Amino acid sequence: MAALQYVTWQLPMTSELFLQYIFAGLTYGIIYAIVAIGFNIIYNTTGIINFAQGEFVMLGGMIAISLNPLMPLPLAIVLAVLITMMVGALIEIVFIRWLDKPSVLRLIIITIGISILIREAALHIWGEGIRSLPYFIGNEVSSVSILGTRISPQVLWVMGVCTVMVILLSLFFRYTLMGQKMQACAANRTAATLCGINTRNMVTLSFMLSAGIGALAGCVMSPITYTQYDGGTGLAIKGFTVAIMGGLGNSMGAVAAGLLLGLLEAFSVSVLPLAFQDAISISILLVILFVRPHGLFGRRDTAALKEF
Amino acid sequence: MKRFLPLLALLALVISIQLLTQWTGTTYYLTQLTMSGYYAVVIIGLCLLMGYAGQISLGHAGFFAIGGYMSAMLTTRNLISFQNQDWVVLLDKFGLLAARQDLYGEAILAFQPWLAALIAIVLAGTIALIIGIPVLKLKGHYLAMATLGFGIIVYRVFLASEIFGEADGISGVPGFPLLPGVIVTGSFGARVGNYYIAWTLVIVAMVMLINLINSRVGRALRAIHGAEEAANAMGIDTARYKLKTFVLSAVLAAVAGVFLTHYNGGIGPSEAGVMKSVRYVALVAVGGMANLWGALIMGVTLNFLSLRGFFGSYDDAVFGAILIVIMLFAPEGLLRLNLAAKLKKLFSGGSRK
Amino acid sequence: MTILEINNLNKSFGGLQAVQDVGFGVEEHRIKAVIGPNGAGKTTLFNLISGTLPFDSGSVVFKGEELRGLKPYQIAERGMARTYQNIKLFPGMSALENVMVGRHTRSRAGFVAGMLNLPATGREEAEIRGKAMELLGLLEIEHLADIEAGSLAFGQQRAVEFARALAAEPAMLLLDEPAAGLNMNETAEVARLISKIRDLGITVLLVEHDMSLVMDISDEIVVLSFGQKIAEDLPAAIQQNQEVIEIYLGGGDD
Ligand SMILES: Nc1ncnc2c1ncn2[C@@H]1O[C@H](COP(=O)(O)OP(=O)(O)O)[C@@H](O)[C@H]1O
Numbered sequence: 042m043a044a045l046q047y048v049t050w051q052l053p054m055t056s057e058l059f060l061q062y063i064f065a066g067l068t069y070g071i072i073y074a075i076v077a078i079g080f081n082i083i084y085n086t087t088g089i090i091n092f093a094q095g096e097f098v099m100l101g102g103m104i105a106i107s108l109n110p111l112m113p114l115p116l117a118i119v120l121a122v123l124i125t126m127m128v129g130a131l132i133e134i135v136f137i138r139w140l141d142k143p144s145v146l147r148l149i150i151i152t153i154g155i156s157i158l159i160r161e162a163a164l165h166i167w168g169e170g171i172r173s174l175p176y177f178i179g180n181e182v183s184s185v186s187i188l189g190t191r192i193s194p195q196v197l198w199v200m201g202v203c204t205v206m207v208i209l210l211s212l213f214f215r216y217t218l219m220g221q222k223m224q225a226c227a228a229n230r231t232a233a234t235l236c237g238i239n240t241r242n243m244v245t246l247s248f249m250l251s252a253g254i255g256a257l258a259g260c261v262m263s264p265i266t267y268t269q270y271d272g273g274t275g276l277a278i279k280g281f282t283v284a285i286m287g288g289l290g291n292s293m294g295a296v297a298a299g300l301l302l303g304l305l306e307a308f309s310v311s312v313l314p315l316a317f318q319d320a321i322s323i324s325i326l327l328v329i330l331f332v333r334p335h336g337l338f339g340r341r342d343t344a345a346l347k348e349f
Numbered sequence: 350m351k352r353f354l355p356l357l358a359l360l361a362l363v364i365s366i367q368l369l370t371q372w373t374g375t376t377y378y379l380t381q382l383t384m385s386g387y388y389a390v391v392i393i394g395l396c397l398l399m400g401y402a403g404q405i406s407l408g409h410a411g412f413f414a415i416g417g418y419m420s421a422m423l424t425t426r427n428l429i430s431f432q433n434q435d436w437v438v439l440l441d442k443f444g445l446l447a448a449r450q451d452l453y454g455e456a457i458l459a460f461q462p463w464l465a466a467l468i469a470i471v472l473a474g475t476i477a478l479i480i481g482i483p484v485l486k487l488k489g490h491y492l493a494m495a496t497l498g499f500g501i502i503v504y505r506v507f508l509a510s511e512i513f514g515e516a517d518g519i520s521g522v523p524g525f526p527l528l529p530g531v532i533v534t535g536s537f538g539a540r541v542g543n544y545y546i547a548w549t550l551v552i553v554a555m556v557m558l559i560n561l562i563n564s565r566v567g568r569a570l571r572a573i574h575g576a577e578e579a580a581n582a583m584g585i586d587t588a589r590y591k592l593k594t595f596v597l598s599a600v601l602a603a604v605a606g607v608f609l610t611h612y613n614g615g616i617g618p619s620e621a622g623v624m625k626s627v628r629y630v631a632l633v634a635v636g637g638m639a640n641l642w643g644a645l646i647m648g649v650t651l652n653f654l655s656l657r658g659f660f661g662s663y664d665d666a667v668f669g670a671i672l673i674v675i676m677l678f679a680p681e682g683l684l685r686l687n688l689a690a691k692l693k694k695l696f697s698g699g700s701r702k
Numbered sequence: 703m704t705i706l707e708i709n710n711l712n713k714s715f716g717g718l719q720a721v722q723d724v725g726f727g728v729e730e731h732r733i734k735a736v737i738g739p740n741g742a743g744k745t746t747l748f749n750l751i752s753g754t755l756p757f758d759s760g761s762v763v764f765k766g767e768e769l770r771g772l773k774p775y776q777i778a779e780r781g782m783a784r785t786y787q788n789i790k791l792f793p794g795m796s797a798l799e800n801v802m803v804g805r806h807t808r809s810r811a812g813f814v815a816g817m818l819n820l821p822a823t824g825r826e827e828a829e830i831r832g833k834a835m836e837l838l839g840l841l842e843i844e845h846l847a848d849i850e851a852g853s854l855a856f857g858q859q860r861a862v863e864f865a866r867a868l869a870a871e872p873a874m875l876l877l878d879e880p881a882a883g884l885n886m887n888e889t890a891e892v893a894r895l896i897s898k899i900r901d902l903g904i905t906v907l908l909v910e911h912d913m914s915l916v917m918d919i920s921d922e923i924v925v926l927s928f929g930q931k932i933a934e935d936l937p938a939a940i941q942q943n944q945e946v947i948e949i950y951l952g953g954g955d956d
Pocket residue numbers: 715718720738739740741742743744745746747
């Protein structure tokens with residue numbers, strides 16, 4: 042993924058630069074958190090890690106970019122999110138729903154296959170080129186001054202929209218009937234079924250929801266990170282890293298972990314060549330998997346109750 | 350011995366295909382068959398790990414690439430400008446370096462292919478050992494992600510390292526003289542010979558793996574796959590068996606990487622890519638997971654078609670679709686579908702039961 | 703001579719104390735039974751002894767050696783074999799192959815030998831196969847040798863699991879409810895078999911619900927309730943033990 046362009050490395054660490062790093066880190070961090078929450082939503086209702094999670098983000102961006110010339114930007118984004126949600130639902134209905142007690146290995150391979158198909162479809166539809174949505178306000182060079190440093194307003198859009206999503210999601214799960222039903226599925230599917238909850242529909246819903254938030258993130262980030270057909274894999278790995286760091290299934294943990302990873306990456310730019318940036322998050326992933334598979338914030342014994 | 354009858358059949362098939370191409374003047378097919386053979390070595394090694402020991406690896410292209418890249422780097426890195434330094438002189442004195450001229454007549458002093466291959470394979474095995482110890486403690490999604498992560502790191506390192514040619518990879522890799530007169534090389538005149546070199550390697554690997562799965566170790570691996578806790582309670586050091594299998598399959602991948610790189614005269618970063626790893630997994634899956642013959646047959650067939658450009662620009666998509674369709678409708682693999690079951694009885698040496 | 707010595711063994715799952723200060727010894731060449739209501743901690747005790755679960759405190763000494771920290775396979779190598787309450791055969795492998803896996807600790811061919819299929823490896827394979835067939839014979843299920851383990855009837859699966867454990871020629875055998883789910887004839891068969899195993903010189907530690915079986919064949923009985931040992935005595939004495947009777951009447955078991 043393209044790094045934030047205005048962060049150039051090897052400059053002396055002034056307080057201005059320091060703040061730039063912070064903003065860059067938070068921007069990417071919140072995006073990783075959204076991808077991680079997407080993983081969590083599906084994982085919580087189904088026990089599946091959806092390897093196609095990153096593709097939802099790419100898809101949201103791409104569709105919005107294609108629709109944008111035809112309609113106002115907000116409408117394009119809304120439509121893109123809705124279409125991606127349909128894709129999410131379709132995936133669940135066509136590939137997952139009717140499987141009878143599939144093994145983990147089978148699910149891993151199926152979702153990997155799905156991610157490849159989406160990516161290849163995107164390649165054939167949109168080509169290899171790098172695309173992007175226009176800046177929501179102003180353009181590449183417009184900036185606002187915050188704490189004495191100048192940043193692009195789009196950064197604020199990303200952070201704002203993602204933060205609102207996180208808040209709405211947690212309200213949704215806590216206070217709406219639908220959200221509570223999904224939680225019930227997560228806690229105990231058999232019991233939920235017995236209580237008259239249609240767990241199958243909850244699963245479909247979880248795919249839609251996680252596709253939707255991914256797509257929206259994909260739209261708001263597109264102007265600064267750009268959108269490319271194969272952008273999903275890297276995002277998925279980082280989102281997964283964050284999900285694991287935060288404790289699989291724990292969305293508040295994901296937010297904290299996402300911001301942490303974003304900041305780590307942003308500051309690593311000043312010591313490591315860009316090409317190795319991905320290697321950092323993957324190394325973190327590996328280390329966490331080995332040392333604390335229940336996450337930085339989770340408790341070992343609650344994690345042990347989950348089946349992998 | 351019954352288990353080797355299918356191998357004799359395979360040998361006969363290999364020879365008849367070569368004769369057929371000779372007769373019909375289509376020896377150019379041998380190039381893709383040679384390459385498919387090398388890829389098949391990766392695939393049957395992964396089959397042992399996935400199908401028999403039950404451990405998924407989404408990073409096997411990484412081991413293939415470590416083998417290929419290391420061998421390529423060591424045999425192409427020109428040491429001529431260091432030729433007066435002590436270590437180069439010492440290496441040369443022990444006959445570990447080879448001098449040659451490249452296409453433009455420039456003098457090149459680099460590692461002997463034998464040594465380079467050895468270093469590459471040992472390195473791949475060592476890396477597999479080191480990362481295998483923590484990685485194989487993981488299960489399910491975690492194992493999948495960890496191996497995928499490993500694969501991506503390997504890919505990034507090759508892509509970002511100047512010494513490995515970055516996005517261009519390494520070209521100009523010399524032939525690999527295995528024995529006097531037997532050289533792994535893509536040069537036109539050596540096409541038939543190289544076809545036989547590749548398929549000898551395939552057959553040797555098949556013999557060893559078929560032996561292995563029919564041995565005490567093979568039984569232990571299948572036991573681990575079926576019920577790990579009970580296997581451990583029966584005295585099987587499950588962690589150790591998984592690790593050894595992982596290293597063995599990594600070494601097979603690296604060997605294939607070395608050979609194919611010398612055959613192609615080069616290697617590029619796409620060989621280390623995630624899509625390659627996924628493709629290997631797909632081919633093991635179509636072959637029926639715990640089925641060496643299935644993995645071999647499907648691996649060679651589909652790779653051959655892919656290399657011939659049969660799938661056009663839908664190459665990756667085809668393998669993605671294969672993955673999904675197989676896992677949805679025939680998780681036991683295509684060859685497990687009834688019609689093939691009868692055939693399989695005839696060839697029951699390699700597959701289990 | 704005491705072959706297995708358990709002292710002050712403790713194990714808790716979160717807040718639940720599943721095994722609490724349990725201690726007893728098992729004499730060589732005897733059958734010792736562990737009884738107690740469901741949830742008393744019997745299976746957990748077996749898991750602790752066989753190394754499947756680590757214990758919190760206490761000690762398990764087998765043939766004079768402390769087992770703490772050893773992995774299940776290491777304990778198996780030292781001569782302990784077990785069966786499971788809910789049968790754990792290797793699916794996808796034939797009955798014969800399952801039993802052959804049981805020979806693991808008694809054979810040695812490794813990766814290299816296996817790949818090269820050396821003559822010695824071939825001989826060893828033949829020995830393993832022969833021994834496994836012999837055990838299937840002992841349990842009168844030779845005719846099932848080539849049938850996939852998962853597709854066998856319940857009683858047959860139990861028999862295969864038995865044979866698999868015996869294939870290791872263990873010094874000690876842990877049997878977790880070997881008669882569960884069997885009919886009366888089969889249960890009687892199992893009782894005879896366990897006595898026969900003891901006569902072969904194998905020490906047996908047995909968890910069982912079927913009281914008549916336990917009383918028939920055990921040399922000694924330990925009673926667990928809520929993780930604690932409440933009695934240890936000869937079968938006849940246990941039958942008279944007031945506390946035990948109360949537990950079994952009031953415990954709502956069986
Ligand atoms: N792995 C485990 N995690 C949590 N609780 C367990 C576990 N295994 C057993 N228990 C609990 O420990 C208690 C004893 O169980 P168990 O040993 O299976 O009893 P028994 O075999 O005597 O019927 C039960 O309350 C059971 O729920």
